Amino acid sequence: MDSRALRVHYGRLLGLRSAIDSQDEINIEGVMGVSVLAVLKALLDMGVDELKDLLDIPEVAAASNYDYISKAQTMLAVEQAIAILEYGYGVKEQVVELGSLYNSIKDPQLRDRCADLLASNSKFDRVINQATLVLEDRIRKKVGGSDLTGTRLANQFIKSDATSSPIVFSTDGDEQKGYADLVRGVFLALRNGTHHQISDEFSREDAFAICAFIDRLLRLLEVASFRKDI
Template identity: 40%
Template sequence: MNVGLFLDVDGVLTDKAINLQYAQFLKVEDKLVKLEKLYANRKITNQQFNAGFVPLFRGAGFTRNFARKHFGKIQMRTNASDLISATPNTFLVSSGPSFFIDTLAERHKLPKDRVLCSQYVFDREGSLKECIKPVNSAMKANFVKEHAKRFEVSIGVGDTEQDIEFLGHCNMRILMAGNRLEYFSVRELQPIIDVIGKLQTGGSRVPADYLIRDTVLLKRCEDILHASSSFDRPITVATQILEVRIRNKVGAPKELVGENLVCFAFNEELSKTKLRVASDDPGDQRGFTQILRGFVPAFRNKTHHHITDGISQEEAMRIVGFIDVLLRVVDDSVKVK
């Protein structure tokens, strides 16, 4: 299978941001952290960030030679090199600095057209001069959109909300230690390497044990997710498990099912609900209640009351994976009435 891999660098391949690690070597970490926070919170643009970053590093003595000398000291995640090499179609998609990422790409023999990063230049004396082409989220998204369509499967790996735009153009979207409903979450790189290996050696499916954390859901759905047909069955089973989990959590009567069960347990208003989401946030309560209530007519009823052909294995995987997230929402909720 033709697999394209699109990797952010900071926080995905490196333990800490590249510039932050260089700042530690230069002993200007505290000043850089303030800039990084402003940029992460979208209070300054990429250009404004560089307007503060370049003078800070230049004043601390950052040069081309310094970057090269300390390249090997940048702490990478375990298995970062193996992930880059997991497929011949790896792309680096980052707003990080060219003085590190270009060298990283060269060492892994990645063609220049597979690398997007912020371009920095040095003056004749080798001191950092300026950023001539900063990369923002929109540029990353356009880059991935253009390249991802060439592959049967495109896998995107990011670590922050700013990566959401480019991940949206990939078939499989992964956030390192993320907690968003529509994204897979991993803490280590090895599971991603394993999935890529399975896909490239002829497997057309993502293993269920990679997608699903809930042990009951995995036990009851793994074999039918890996069947050759009839993929309405895992959705039926998964929604039954979700209902049982809600019923047990709130102590609802057995005769309550479907949307009536959801409405019995969850209310959009925190003051009226029997089960409160763990965050105790009114927006989360409203959102998850709406999702759970809408899930019944959208998915549960169609497979419970009818034999539903035409559901692909990939679609079933995604739906069951989404139910896995909803199970965690139910498990983490608090009974208040």
């Protein structure tokens, strides 16, 4: 079952519940019932068979034949559908978990380029591809532009010896070497593999962990010093 599609339909039901609840009258426009029915049928087509009985609610099932339908009956169908998805399929927990993980990524560009990919059901190597691309692009911007890529870019501008490095993460020799090795390692172990070939070895958890790590490197890179004279 497509968990992303499940979350999308869950979000639609939440939106419909809010819209229906905001109506003050006991009857609401039939178009709301039509929308509810469309979501229920879409979920049924996905295999959420527990929703089948909800189609028997008269005003919802026949919504397209009425200008106005019962607010209470329509809300009953929506609330039951939401409960089935939350308690039967754990959709609420998925949404909360994904939201928390997204919010943990502080860099706006990294979050923007990776969020939709992290919400997918597979092909998480694309997340690694984009995250390492953001890191690569940020290094270029830090140094004012460069035609170099990947490891060559890191070797040119982030050296183990702080006294000869254009980008300096730390004046402590061991720390500078550690950061230089980390950036090179990201490019060697992650960037190169996902830029030059397709890989299905990464899980969503792997992708989130790597994004969080690169997010940390981006913050460190932002405050690192840059010397043009080297």
